[in-house]
Amino acid sequence: MIGPTARAQPHSVAVICTRNRPGPLRHCLEEVLKCNPLPAEVVIVDSSDDAATATALAEFELRAKTPLRYIKSTPGLPHQRNMAVSHVAAEIYHFIDDDVRVSAQYFVKLESLLAVSGQSVGIVAGSDRSQRSSARF
Secondary structure (H helix, E strand, O other), X not given: OOOOOOEOOOOEEEEEEEOOOHHHHHHHHHHHOOOOOEOOEEEEEEOOOOOHXXXXXXXXXXXXXXXXXXEEOOOOXXXXXXXXXXXXXXXXXXXXXXXXXXXXXXXXXXXXXXXXXXXXXXXXXXXXXXXXXXEEO
């Protein structure tokens, strides 16, 4: 990938599971790659019937400022998430739906919530109500 950029701390990865949705995935990736700081890696787990998703990812590989990892998978969201966890070691996994928008501060906001909570929180889900968008945690 291209030169270093600010990274979210601690080591975190964004995981986007998708199936036959290259258009929404492109929009989601655009949003994730605008975040500051970026996750250490963005992992796309694809169970599509064709190569359209892999082709869409090729558009991002040269301009992404964080590594992109593509994992081909069989269908099933729980299976896809488990595939990501088994292929990528991280302290924090951000599971992001392929059809949502995230704010530019998504990783900072969520990781600050986790830092404040210490070991008492294992998962966070919901919407970012500070914006009038469809940004979701």
